[in-house]
Amino acid sequence: MPGHTPQIRLIQVIESVWPEDKTVESIGIAVAGPLNPNEGLIQKSPNLPEFDEFRIVEYLEDHFNTTVLLGNDANLAALGEWKYGAGRGHQDLIYLTISTGIGSGVISGGKLLLGARGMAAELGHVTIIPDGPICSCGKSGHLEAFASGTAIAKWVQAEIEKGAKSIVAHDQQITAKGIAIAAKKGDALSVAAFKRAGDVLGIAIVNFLHIFNPTIIIFGGGVSKSIDLFLPYIKKAIDQHVFAQGYSEDLVLTTAALGDDAGLLGALALARHAY
Amino acid sequence: MPGHTPQIRLIQVIESVWPEDKTVESIGIAVAGPLNPNEGLIQKSPNLPEFDEFRIVEYLEDHFNTTVLLGNDANLAALGEWKYGAGRGHQDLIYLTISTGIGSGVISGGKLLLGARGMAAELGHVTIIPDGPICSCGKSGHLEAFASGTAIAKWVQAEIEKGAKSIVAHDQQITAKGIAIAAKKGDALSVAAFKRAGDVLGIAIVNFLHIFNPTIIIFGGGVSKSIDLFLPYIKKAIDQHVFAQGYSEDLVLTTAALGDDAGLLGALALARHAY
Numbered sequence: 369m370p371g372h373t374p375q376i377r378l379i380q381v382i383e384s385v386w387p388e389d390k391t392v393e394s395i396g397i398a399v400a401g402p403l404n405p406n407e408g409l410i411q412k413s414p415n416l417p418e419f420d421e422f423r424i425v426e427y428l429e430d431h432f433n434t435t436v437l438l439g440n441d442a443n444l445a446a447l448g449e450w451k452y453g454a455g456r457g458h459q460d461l462i463y464l465t466i467s468t469g470i471g472s473g474v475i476s477g478g479k480l481l482l483g484a485r486g487m488a489a490e491l492g493h494v495t496i497i498p499d500g501p502i503c504s505c506g507k508s509g510h511l512e513a514f515a516s517g518t519a520i521a522k523w524v525q526a527e528i529e530k531g532a533k534s535i536v537a538h539d540q541q542i543t544a545k546g547i548a549i550a551a552k553k554g555d556a557l558s559v560a561a562f563k564r565a566g567d568v569l570g571i572a573i574v575n576f577l578h579i580f581n582p583t584i585i586i587f588g589g590g591v592s593k594s595i596d597l598f599l600p601y602i603k604k605a606i607d608q609h610v611f612a613q614g615y616s617e618d619l620v621l622t623t624a625a626l627g628d629d630a631g632l633l634g635a636l637a638l639a640r641h642a643y
Numbered sequence: 644m645p646g647h648t649p650q651i652r653l654i655q656v657i658e659s660v661w662p663e664d665k666t667v668e669s670i671g672i673a674v675a676g677p678l679n680p681n682e683g684l685i686q687k688s689p690n691l692p693e694f695d696e697f698r699i700v701e702y703l704e705d706h707f708n709t710t711v712l713l714g715n716d717a718n719l720a721a722l723g724e725w726k727y728g729a730g731r732g733h734q735d736l737i738y739l740t741i742s743t744g745i746g747s748g749v750i751s752g753g754k755l756l757l758g759a760r761g762m763a764a765e766l767g768h769v770t771i772i773p774d775g776p777i778c779s780c781g782k783s784g785h786l787e788a789f790a791s792g793t794a795i796a797k798w799v800q801a802e803i804e805k806g807a808k809s810i811v812a813h814d815q816q817i818t819a820k821g822i823a824i825a826a827k828k829g830d831a832l833s834v835a836a837f838k839r840a841g842d843v844l845g846i847a848i849v850n851f852l853h854i855f856n857p858t859i860i861i862f863g864g865g866v867s868k869s870i871d872l873f874l875p876y877i878k879k880a881i882d883q884h885v886f887a888q889g890y891s892e893d894l895v896l897t898t899a900a901l902g903d904d905a906g907l908l909g910a911l912a913l914a915r916h917a918y
Contacts, residue, residue, distance in 0.1 A: 402887060411889070460759040476756055476763070483751070483856020484735040485889050490853040493886050495846050497773065505886040571770050578765040579854065581758020611768050611780040612677060614686075614760050 374418045379431055394435040395428060396639030398444040398631040405438050405486040437638045439480075443489060444634030445624075446473020447480055449586050451637040453625035460582040463624070464491060467589035469504055470512040473634075476580055491576060492516070496568050514568040515598075517544030517591045524561045532557050548594035559597070566598030570605020577606070577615040588624035595623055649693045654706055669710040670703060671914030673719040673906040680713050680761040712913045714755075718764060719909030720899075721748020722755055724861050726912040728900035735857040738899070739766060742864035744779055745787040748909075751855055766851060767791070771843050789843040790873075792819030792866045799836045807832050823869035834872070841873030845880020852881070852890040863899030870898055 372380070386392065399419075402411040408425020428436045439447070446455075446463035455461045461475040470492030474481040481489045492512035493505055500509030501519070513519050521542050528537050534557035536542050536550045551558035573585060587595055599621065610616045626633055647655070661667065674694075677686040683700020703711045714722070721730075721738035730736045736750040745767030749756040756764045767787035768780055775784030776794070788794050796817050803812050809832035811817050811825045826833035848860060862870055874896065885891045901908055 402889070460763075476751060476758070477754060479752060479754065481751060481855075484858045485856055487887065487889055488735075488751070488854060488856035490886075493853045494850040495771075495884065498771075498846055503886075507884050507886050571773055575769040578768045579763060580756075581760055581763035583759045609770065609782050611765075611778075611782050612762065614677070614762055 374416050375422075375427065379428075382428070382432070392432070392434050394437060394639040394642045395432065396444075396635030396637070396642075397424065397428070397436065397438050398441045398635040399424070399438060400441045403438060403440055403486065405440070405482060408436070408438050410438075435639075435642050437635075437642050439635065439638050440473075440486065441631040442471030443473040443480060443482070443486075444632075444638060445471070445588060445626075445630035446475060446489075446586075446634065447637045448626055448630040448632070448634030449588070449624055450475050452633050453630060454586045454622050455584055458582070458584045458620075460580060461584050461586065462491070462576055462580060462582045463586045463588060465589035465624075466516060466587060466591035468516060468518050470516050471589070474580060474582075476582075491572070494572060494575065496571055511568065511572045515565040515572075517589075520544045520547055520561050520565050520591070523564065524557060527557055527561075534558060544591050544594075548591075548597060551594070551597050562594065562597035563601055565591075566601025567605065569598060570602040571609065573602055574605055574609040577610060577619070581615060583618060584620040584622065586622055586624050588627075588630060592623050649691050650697075650702065654703075657703070657707070667707070667709050669712060669914040669917045670707065671719075671910030671912070671917075672699060672703070672711065672713050673716045673910040674699070674713065675716045678713060678715060678761065680715070680757060683711070683713050685713075710914075710917050712910075712917050714910060714913050715748075715761065716906040717746030718748040718755060718757070718761075719907075719913060720746070720863060720901075720905035721750060721764075721861075721909065722912045723901055723905040723907070723909030724863070724899055725750045727908050728905060729861045729897050730859055733857070733859045733895075735855060736859050736861065737766070737851055737855060737857045738861045738863060740864035740899075741791060741862060741866035743791060743793050745791050746864070749855060749857075751857075766847070769847060769850065771846055786843065786847045790840040790847075792864075795819045795822055795836050795840050795866070798839065799832060802832055802836075809833060819866050819869075823866075823872060826869070826872050837869065837872035838876055840866075841876025842880065844873060845877040846884065848877055849880055849884040852885060852894070856890060858893060859895040859897065861897055861899050863902075863905060867898050 410419045410422045413419035425436045425438050449455045459478040463473045465471040472489050472491035474489045493510045495509045496511050497509045501513045502508050503510035503513035521544050525542050535555045536546050539546045547558045606616050685694045685697045688694035700711045700713050724730045734753040738748045740746040747766035749764045768785045770784045771786050772784045776788045778785035778788035796819050800817050810830045811821050814821045822833045881891050
């Protein structure tokens with residue numbers, strides 16, 4: 369559909385899946401990037417700048433004459449895992465997706481945590497070490513700056529430049545995936561890279577336990593496929609740093625069940641809830 | 644009422660305020676220390692060990708034949724400030740009480756944050772600097788270990804022992820209150836003590852903004868009476884470390900309105916809500 373604006377293409381995509389024999393009661397939309405779900409407003413859209421400051425809910429409600437609901441993709445992935453995936457039956461849940469960055473969503477008391485402007489649950493952007501490395505957001509020492517796939521690769525790259533030996537040194541591009549493969553082969557620098565990420569994730573997760581007292585933490589995103597490489601350090605941090613046993617004794621630490629569809633299924637849950 | 648068990652004294656206190664001409668629909672109870680509000684269970688009662696592992700809700704419901712609700716005192720102080728105090732009209736609120744320790748309560752989306760076992764919102768026990776000083780809870784580097792009244796006094800004491808000069812050096816006991824008085828007179832060490840606490844509180848509060856996206860933060864407890872001594876550092880941390888303007892542009896930073904009655908008024912709110 370070249371030539372059309374992204375707005376029109378969006379309408380065409382929705383029309384292409386519109387059921388002929390059923391009524392549409394509501395539409396749920398998952399969007400990456402900062403948005404205000406209460407106002408139905410996309411604040412910033414890095415990949416499709418035509419959607420910057422775009423009132424998507426109003427636009428689609430006017431066109432389709434049905435209820436439209438908007439959510440941040442990481443929040444909706446948490447909602448999807450809660451309703452249909454690894455988090456079913458839990459009422460207090462934390463979802464962390466570890467890939468290029470670290471996204472997150474929180475279910476607290478059976479409700480998606482949104483905050484006043486829908487900007488809550490940015491767990492990747494909590495400070496772990498105040499004078500630590502610079503995060504993708506520009507601030508220093510955030511969890512994401514230590515434990516995202518990008519951060520893991522960056523650290524390995526820097527260590528190699530300082531003279532450390534590793535079998536990933538000759539990879540065309542050093543990636544978290546390559547480092548995970550090397551770590552599983554026993555490459556010391558790669559093992560150390562996941563230990564460093566795991567130690568920092570552990571500190572952060574203990575904080576999240578004290579803050580939210582959840583019963584489950586779900587890890588999604590590409591890096592979570594290598595959970596065996598960092599989970600031991602998270603468990604050790606929990607053993608060492610949780611200040612009352614009640615926070616950890618029945619805690620489930622697991623991986624996501626829905627893969628890349630989690631956000632879409634969360635949008636479905638959002639739409640169903642409204643309906 | 645000497646000779647009576649604390650349980651019987653508690654019943655006598657409630658009977659002493661029982662209204663003669665009105666029906667009691669519910670009773671709300673605020674208790675310091677770890678408890679499970681869902682089970683109506685006091686887990687640990689440091690000051691009255693007879694209440695350790697005591698099912699207070701069941702005990703009082705059996706005796707008075709009315710609904711009884713239980714809450715942690717800091718959580719209920721947050722509820723009190725929200726319903727009747729400085730937080731009226733807000734739906735996303737953080738309450739921090741800074742005194743001997745740091746207690747806290749969170750209202751998120753118009754609901755008290757409790758977590759699975761009612762142990763959530765322990766914001767004083769988040770790690771700020773992993774290898775920092777030991778907290779009252781025994782773990783290292785928590786917010787409380789830097790910014791409580793006890794921590795402020797401890798730091799000044801240690802600096803004086805290392806040779807620092809201060810007008811509080813000859814106080815019979817070095818307290819946060821004495822340090823605040825000295826700081827207002829320009830005592831350099833005392834000013835530095837509040838700067839240190841404020842810097843760390845600032846980092847923590849930025850994290851809480853990213854986690855909860857609240858519209859108001861309320862400071863209670865004895866140390867909050869000296870808010871002018873640390874608020875500038877919190878504001879500076881917010882300016883420097885918040886990663887999107889939406890977290891801070893309409894944020895209210897203020898002191899509690901209800902003083903020592905906040906917890907009791909929160910218990911009233913809890914009881915009313917049930918009714």
